[in-house]
Amino acid sequence: MKKDVQISVRTLVEYVYRSGSIDSRFRSQATLLDGTRIHQKIQKTYQEGDQKEVYLRIEIPFEDLSFIIDGRCDGLLFKKGEVIIDEIKSFSQPLHLLNGEGYPVHWAQAKMYAYIYSKGHQLPEINVQLTYVHVESGEKKYIKKTFPFEELEQFVFDCLKGYAPYARLQLQHREKRNASCKELSFPFPTYREGQRKLAGAVYKTISEGKNLFAKAPTGIGKTISTLFPAVKAMVEGHLNRVFYLTAKTITRTTAEDAFARMRTSGLCLKTVTITAKDKMCFKEETICQKEHCEFADGYYDRINAAILDILANEQGMTRAVIETYSRKHKVCPFEFSIDLANAVDAIICDYNYIFDLQVSLKQLFEEQKKSTALLIDESHNLVDRGREMFSAFINKEMFLQLKKDYKGVNKDIYETASKLNSWFISIKKEHANQNEFSIRKLDENLHLHLVQFLDAAEDLLKNGASNHLLEAYFKVNNFLKIADLLDEHYMIYGEKQKTDLIVKLFCMDPSKLLKQMGKGYRSKVFFSATLSPLTYYQDILGGQEEDYFLSIPSPFKKEQVDILIKQVSTRYRDRERTKEPLVKMLQSFIKTRQPGNYLIFFPSHQYLRSVYEEFKLADPETNTLLQEAGMSEEEREAFLAAFTPNQKETLLGFAVLGGIFSEGVDLIGDRLNGVVVVGVGLPQVCFERNLIKDHFNTQGKNGYDYAYVYPGMNKVLQAGGRLIRSEEDHGTIVLADDRFLHSKYQNLLPHEWREYTII
Structure with missing residues (x-):
């Protein structure tokens, strides 16, 4: 029995006929839109009786395979008894540079459609036309050939011969994969408490094509508990591909390790990790x-x-x-x-390959979304990442510099940069007494000047130009793309920075766009130890009423962790006054404990350094490490490597809350004996956070909680979660702030943290 290979015309011919070099030289960002526009423009010129976007399908036996090939040809034209297959291609270079015969991959696509049509209609020959259209001028070039059916059939079988080795390799692998998925057992002797529940919920979610928001405690083994059921879902045909999405490199390694462990238990599954x-x-x-x-x-x-x-x-x-x-x-x-x-069967990569408008792989995977699941690790990070991905800004200094650079060099760039610089000056004057201010809407002049700038820059960039101009081009292009998305979830604001003025399109609520970018996938599983409160994350991450929720209590015993609360104010206005009692508390704390390793987290670098210096003056003997801003990968690794087990002397690591050492770091067993969290983690009061607060207040929600409390407490929970990673771990968590005794913050603490001692 022949094995079926389902494939689109374009995928088949691009695999066999692609050739040449990667060339990332400047290309107009409008190319894709131009391509669609040009197709539609040409198709409007078709005569009555001609057809556009014609769906064609054929099944072709080839050796041990049966190819099911389909696609839509751009045009099917009927002229004087002739049948013409029309393939339209937009071309950004001048048409005189086009190879006289056109590109082989374009001919291959058109000839494949010609074969399918002529086979179905028993035509002895058929005409094939490539219609090249210059994206800017609209100039057209037609290249037309007539092909006998026998020649097309030989071409098609040569094409299938070129693709068959890859198809066989994939089919053989798919059989092995499915058999191994069926036989695969959970790759640990037993489930940890809560793991089976999480795995079951993920499997049910995928099998029913739903979404899940899961809060599962640190140390439970969330990675294997989400990947294992996703792999098992492949057996039933629910899934063909999995994306494991992360925000940090270290969690990508955890996913790689989980797949490696399943392979030692017999799994045959191919994975790729995408690195920047x-x-x-x-x-x-x-x-x-x-x-x-x-x-x-x-x-x-x-x-x-x-x-x-x-x-x-x-x-x-x-x-x-x-x-x-x-x-x-x-x-x-x-x-x-x-x-x-x-x-491959699974892709491990950053969030942006799915959710970012600029770099997502959405075109690549459009056909396969229905059989693809997204496993979104540490989903709490997607909130601010979403805001970042869907926001854009331009600034005055950029255009002032371009004005200087191109004076007497390029009239068009100089004039458009001058107009934009003048626009910024007028906004500055309008808000002379404000450093930060809202802008009701983008005026038409700004939009016009930005479009003129793009046109002028494109002409120059085609022949190579400065990186500064290229950077400005992409920044403006992104700004205009985001401008098209402006709605009630956005605020436009200006911010003065010394002599510069920034105008930003700020996405206050990323839920709508996250939902849009995740649309079409079979299932999305959002999971984190700190997805609390779940209703907030469902709202802000674009969840729906029919989504599933799961909250798993910690499997670890209360006796494994001592919770201490220090009644001290770490509010900004009190920090200088309470610095000394905080240092004394740290000294007292380590004196009453066995020598070991401790991490102390602060809400800002400035506060961190201030207390660190005070501590070193009071206690120069204790070994300390300090997280510096912008540490290299080697410096980070050296910082963590110092946390060795069985310490004879105490080591204190001073780090930033919400930074690189407060998430995704595994210091198992005796490598970490205690964590001190200074403050409730509230983000610094700023214009953007207040915009978020006001936005959600107008929606009848608690804007202060959305902008400050929930993001802040998430950092606290992540930092505290570094401590207990397994059933054998023991240690102490000190929460240094009197607000931890208030009900608002108490209700956001895990249940196992609510039995505490006040120090």
Whole structure:
């Protein structure tokens, strides 16, 4: 029995016929929109009886396979008894630079449609036309050929021959994968308390095509408890692909480890980890052009062999594995990882590859969304990341500099930059006595000047220009894209910074856009130890009424952790006054404990350094570490490496609440003996936070809680969660702030933290 291979025309021909080099030289950001517009414009010129967007499908037996190929051809034209397949392609370069015969991959796509149509209608020959249209001028170039049916059939079978090795590899793997998923047992001797419940909820959510918001305590093993049921769902045909989305590199490693553990239990499943381009690039400077990079030069000529090689020999395609095969086949490691994402069963990557309007892989995976689940780790981080992804800004200094740079060099850039600089000056004068101010709406002049700037910049950038102009172009382009999204969830505001003025389109509530970007996927599982209160996160992350909720109590015994509350004010106005009692509390605390490792978290770098210096004066003998701003990866690793078990002397690590050491850090067992959290974590009072507060107040919600309390307490819970990571861990958590005794904050503490001693 032949095995079915379902594939679109475009996917098939692009795999077989792609060639050439990666070239990230400047391209107009309007290209995709222009492509759609041009297709529609050409299709409007079709005569009566002609057809557009014609769905074509065929089933072709080939050796041991049966290819089911489908797609929509741009045009089916009927002229004087002739049938013409029309394939429309937008072209950004001048048409005289177009190869006289057109591009092989374009012919391949058109010929595939021609074969399907002529086979279905028993035509002995058929006409094929490539219609190239210049995106700016609208100039057209038609290249037309007539193909006998026998020639098309030979072409199609050659095409299938080129794709068959990859198809067989994938089919064989799919069979092994499904069999191994079926046989797979939970890869630990037993479930931890609460793990089975979480795994069951994830499986039910995926099988029913719903979404889940799950609060599960730190140390329960959330990664394996979400990945294992997702893998099992593949057996039933509910799923074909999983995205494990994270905010931090360290949690990506945890997901890789979970897959590796399941493989030791017999799982056959291919995963790829996507790492940022700048981190993966083999060159000193990331310039993706064949003249600058041998890994970009001829990339598409070698990529299929590289993909076949790595898929035949590897299952866990981590950064190190991808780099090894990239060097072997001389292909760009970042682009290699993106291409592999289409071929594997699970992708481990940052949130932005799904949710960010600028860099998401939505085009790549549109067809496969219905059989894809999103597992969103540490989902509390997606709130501020969402705000960041959906906001944009421009600033006066950028245009003033461009005005200076292009005076006497380029009239169009100089004039548009001058107009924009003048616009900023007028806004500055209008709000002379305000450092931060709301702007009711973007005026038409600004929009017009920004569009003129993009047009002028595009003309120059096509031939290469300064990085400063390129950066300004992308910033303005992003600003205009976000401007199209403006609604009640946004606020436009201006902020003066010394001589500069920033105008920002600020997304106060990312829920609508997060929901939109996650639309179409079979299931989304939002999970975190600190998804509390659940109703707040459901609201702010774009949840729906029919979503499932799960809150799992801590599996650890109350006896494993001592909770102490220090009645001291850490409010901004009191910090100088209470610094000395805070230092004395720290000294007293470590004297009454066995030598060990302790992390002390502060709400800001400034406060951290102030108390640290006071502590060193009072107690120069105790070993201390200080988290510096902007630490390198090596410095971070050295900081954590100092937390060794069985310490003979006490070590205090002074760190920032909500920073790199307060989330996703595993200091198991005796590597961490206590945590001190100074303050309730409230974000610093600022204009943006107050905009958020006012926005949610107008919606009948508690704006202060949405803007300050919930985000702040999330940081507290994350920091405290560093301590108890397993059934064997013991330690002490000190909450240093009198507000921890207030009911508002008490109600947000985990149940096991509510039995405390006041010190």
